Amino acid sequence: MSDYNTSIPRLKEIYQNQLFKDVLPFWMTYSMDTDHGGYFTSLDRDGQVFDTDKFTWLQCRQIWMFARLFNSVRPAKKWLDIALHGSEFMEKHGRDAEGNWYFALNQKGQPLTQPYNIFSDCFAAMAFGQLAKATGEDRHHQIAQVTFLNILKRQDNPKGEYNKAYPGTRPLKSFALPMILCNLVLELEDILDPEQVESTIREGIHQVMDVFYQPDLHNGVILENVTPDGRFSDTYDGRLLNPGHVLEAMWFIMDLAVRTDDQSLIDKAVEISLNTLELGWDKEHGGIFYFMDVQGHPTQQLEWDQKLWWVHLEALVATLKGFELTGNTKMWDWFLKLHEYVQRRFPDPKYGEWYGYLNRQGEVLLPLKGGKWKGCFHVPRGLYQIRSTLDRIPVVE
Amino acid sequence: MSDYNTSIPRLKEIYQNQLFKDVLPFWMTYSMDTDHGGYFTSLDRDGQVFDTDKFTWLQCRQIWMFARLFNSVRPAKKWLDIALHGSEFMEKHGRDAEGNWYFALNQKGQPLTQPYNIFSDCFAAMAFGQLAKATGEDRHHQIAQVTFLNILKRQDNPKGEYNKAYPGTRPLKSFALPMILCNLVLELEDILDPEQVESTIREGIHQVMDVFYQPDLHNGVILENVTPDGRFSDTYDGRLLNPGHVLEAMWFIMDLAVRTDDQSLIDKAVEISLNTLELGWDKEHGGIFYFMDVQGHPTQQLEWDQKLWWVHLEALVATLKGFELTGNTKMWDWFLKLHEYVQRRFPDPKYGEWYGYLNRQGEVLLPLKGGKWKGCFHVPRGLYQIRSTLDRIPVVE
Numbered sequence: 140m141s142d143y144n145t146s147i148p149r150l151k152e153i154y155q156n157q158l159f160k161d162v163l164p165f166w167m168t169y170s171m172d173t174d175h176g177g178y179f180t181s182l183d184r185d186g187q188v189f190d191t192d193k194f195t196w197l198q199c200r201q202i203w204m205f206a207r208l209f210n211s212v213r214p215a216k217k218w219l220d221i222a223l224h225g226s227e228f229m230e231k232h233g234r235d236a237e238g239n240w241y242f243a244l245n246q247k248g249q250p251l252t253q254p255y256n257i258f259s260d261c262f263a264a265m266a267f268g269q270l271a272k273a274t275g276e277d278r279h280h281q282i283a284q285v286t287f288l289n290i291l292k293r294q295d296n297p298k299g300e301y302n303k304a305y306p307g308t309r310p311l312k313s314f315a316l317p318m319i320l321c322n323l324v325l326e327l328e329d330i331l332d333p334e335q336v337e338s339t340i341r342e343g344i345h346q347v348m349d350v351f352y353q354p355d356l357h358n359g360v361i362l363e364n365v366t367p368d369g370r371f372s373d374t375y376d377g378r379l380l381n382p383g384h385v386l387e388a389m390w391f392i393m394d395l396a397v398r399t400d401d402q403s404l405i406d407k408a409v410e411i412s413l414n415t416l417e418l419g420w421d422k423e424h425g426g427i428f429y430f431m432d433v434q435g436h437p438t439q440q441l442e443w444d445q446k447l448w449w450v451h452l453e454a455l456v457a458t459l460k461g462f463e464l465t466g467n468t469k470m471w472d473w474f475l476k477l478h479e480y481v482q483r484r485f486p487d488p489k490y491g492e493w494y495g496y497l498n499r500q501g502e503v504l505l506p507l508k509g510g511k512w513k514g515c516f517h518v519p520r521g522l523y524q525i526r527s528t529l530d531r532i533p534v535v536e
Numbered sequence: 537m538s539d540y541n542t543s544i545p546r547l548k549e550i551y552q553n554q555l556f557k558d559v560l561p562f563w564m565t566y567s568m569d570t571d572h573g574g575y576f577t578s579l580d581r582d583g584q585v586f587d588t589d590k591f592t593w594l595q596c597r598q599i600w601m602f603a604r605l606f607n608s609v610r611p612a613k614k615w616l617d618i619a620l621h622g623s624e625f626m627e628k629h630g631r632d633a634e635g636n637w638y639f640a641l642n643q644k645g646q647p648l649t650q651p652y653n654i655f656s657d658c659f660a661a662m663a664f665g666q667l668a669k670a671t672g673e674d675r676h677h678q679i680a681q682v683t684f685l686n687i688l689k690r691q692d693n694p695k696g697e698y699n700k701a702y703p704g705t706r707p708l709k710s711f712a713l714p715m716i717l718c719n720l721v722l723e724l725e726d727i728l729d730p731e732q733v734e735s736t737i738r739e740g741i742h743q744v745m746d747v748f749y750q751p752d753l754h755n756g757v758i759l760e761n762v763t764p765d766g767r768f769s770d771t772y773d774g775r776l777l778n779p780g781h782v783l784e785a786m787w788f789i790m791d792l793a794v795r796t797d798d799q800s801l802i803d804k805a806v807e808i809s810l811n812t813l814e815l816g817w818d819k820e821h822g823g824i825f826y827f828m829d830v831q832g833h834p835t836q837q838l839e840w841d842q843k844l845w846w847v848h849l850e851a852l853v854a855t856l857k858g859f860e861l862t863g864n865t866k867m868w869d870w871f872l873k874l875h876e877y878v879q880r881r882f883p884d885p886k887y888g889e890w891y892g893y894l895n896r897q898g899e900v901l902l903p904l905k906g907g908k909w910k911g912c913f914h915v916p917r918g919l920y921q922i923r924s925t926l927d928r929i930p931v932v933e
Contacts, residue, residue: 183834190772245706249705251706252700252702301700305647305649308648309648439907441839441842444901504841505840506834510836
């Protein structure tokens with residue numbers, strides 16, 4: 140184990156500078172659509188806009204990010220202005236008549252893609268919940284609340300009429316929604332009634348740690364899809380592992396466990412994180428695989444071996460929080476190993492913001508800084524979480 | 537230009553052996569589901585079944601392939617038996633009450649995925665049309681005919697209720713369907729009425745060569761998606777190029793042009809093929825990219841730089857047919873260049889059948905021989921087309 144006493148001050152400086160000097164300025168400079176409102180997210184290496192479509196996930200995540208900075212770092216007017224620049228656009232254009240959030244809009248805000256994707260609603264609830272804390276506006280509060288209740292209503296058939304699965308033959312449930320609810324419920328704690336918060340947390344922890352977690356496979360893994368009664372399904376979807384997803388979920392669980400002061404839940408999340416890293420780490424080229432098959436069969440995802448920015452940021456956060464909360468030095472060692480891998484490949488000090496997509500070898504696969512799925516979210520959120528966690532680790536002089 | 541006189545006999549031997557000794561035996565040995573009927577297509581490097589789901593595209597393509605061998609190579613009972621083994625399964629399980637073909641079935645034939653994908657119907661029509669020629673059975677003939685008419689009926693909104701695009705904001709039409717109809721109409725020539733054949737051919741050629749072909753972009757490219765009036769759309773979908781698709785379409789067009797004895801159409805298809813190869817060839821690592829952006833922006837397809845088996849087989853067929861039909865030595869040179877690239881990387885003489893997915897560097901990315909999208913189709917069809925075309929090129933002793 141490296142000596143964290145000596146490295147923590149240096150690490151703090153690195154992550155602090157990247158957040159405030161490399162990453163946030165990139166989005167503040169290049170993403171604002173001053174003609175039609177909202178944000179551009181399809182940005183080339185140097186910030187040039189190469190596509191003007193607006194994706195609800197990314198619009199809402201950027202609203203959330205700037206509102207969160209305003210609420211947690213300092214109440215800077217410029218940050219709130221940026222959040223409001225996005226929220227006004229989304230409030231006006233983002234929803235259908237039933238309050239479901241479209242997946243994509245064009246530059247002017249006209250809907251492009253129907254609300255088939257419930258995660259649009261999750262990120263909208265998160266954005267307006269965080270914004271409500273900043274503005275105190277009843278309107279923002281209302282949007283967050285109504286959207287959250289709509290998610291709960293839709294959660295048993297999230298794709299609704301756009302679901303292409305034939306009913307009944309192979310019912311599988313997916314990890315993504317219960318996992319996101321574990322994070323969302325803390326975001327909306329002030330807005331929801333306490334009963335709702337408690338029951339959502341209980342159910343979220345149960346789903347993640349009892350239902351999707353399979354102790355008998357590979358020393359314990361979390362599957363992306365299981366049968367309705369929580370069993371392994373020997374099918375393409377059933378065999379799927381997404382290590383980045385699991386690591387992200389594990390720090391959500393740690394946050395919930397801190398809130399309820401549940402040390403054994405923290406220990407379990409650390410154990411699962413370590414197993415996931417062991418399984419997901421590419422022993423040949425380094426980095427964490429995007430997708431794997433739990434039985435080692437070929438995945439249907441052709442991009443399985445790519446190294447994605449968000450996977451590695453979530454891994455950094457999970458390992459550092461795990462170390463903070465348990466002192467388990469294996470987590471610290473993994474954090475440092477990830478840090479070395481990541482810092483050499485993802486950041487772009489020349490133009491700011493990080494690359495998103497590396498090939499298996501760790502070379503840049505797509506030079507974009509933002510696109511249809513990458514926006515102002517995982518990098519700044521991850522840097523912020525790392526910086527804040529480093530602040531909480533006591534350094535013995 | 538290499539001397540084709542000396543290389544043609546050697547090439548014939550290579551492609552003949554690969555078809556009959558390496559590839560067909562692989563599928564005949566490993567793909568038959570003798571318990572439930574139909575074919576396994578998710579096969580590991582050595583032919584082991586790693587998943588039992590049955591995908592309509594691949595079931596139908598394998599029926600087609602063996603019926604085609606029976607009709608065109610020799611009427612071997614074993615080939616017809618294999619085709620019937622698949623057709624019986626699909627006849628029984630493949631369609632919904634309206635005659636639309638499901639996208640996926642489980643091993644027993646229960647539907648897994650709704651008929652959202654009109655290409656399932658295209659490959660079904662192709663399979664039963666070719667089978668009808670082999671069996672003379674009215675039943676097979678009927679299925680092909682009814683399915684074809686259903687495709688024409690659905691072609692303006694192929695995804696039907698499963699279409700997630702919001703109506704009206706950005707209507708785009710896609711190249712894949714008109715392109716496949718160019719091939720399908722020749723497959724079904726005996727079954728359709730002559731008027732229908734002629735009008736489908738006329739419309740297919742018009743769509744491919746006038747509407748999707750854009751003479752002003754990069755010396756002429758064929759786009760994957762255009763506006764309803766055939767213009768370029770500066771959007772993710774509008775900028776998309778799929779060089780393999782274009783090369784496959786160009787040999788379909790050459791086949792149609794041969795039928796109508798249209799030399800200028802052949803010349804045009806050769807010109808487009810050469811431009812596509814020039815644009816799509818990876819100058820750094822060799823091979824043809826899977827996806828590109830016509831303006832050089834990042835694609836949304838993360839697998840854009842991978843080298844896929846079908847792309848390279850279609851390129852081999854297009855270049856060889858183009859050379860056969862025009863004597864253009866640039867096409868012969870490309871054929872040889874592709875041959876060198878392909879033969880070194882895709883075939884697996886140890887277990888038979890070719891690898892499907894290579895990374896940009898040309899290394900095996902997924903060791904499977906078949907999966908959700910790769911079955912008994914592009915490799916044997918390509919080898920068969922190459923062998924037959926080589927037969928037609930006169931060698932001067």
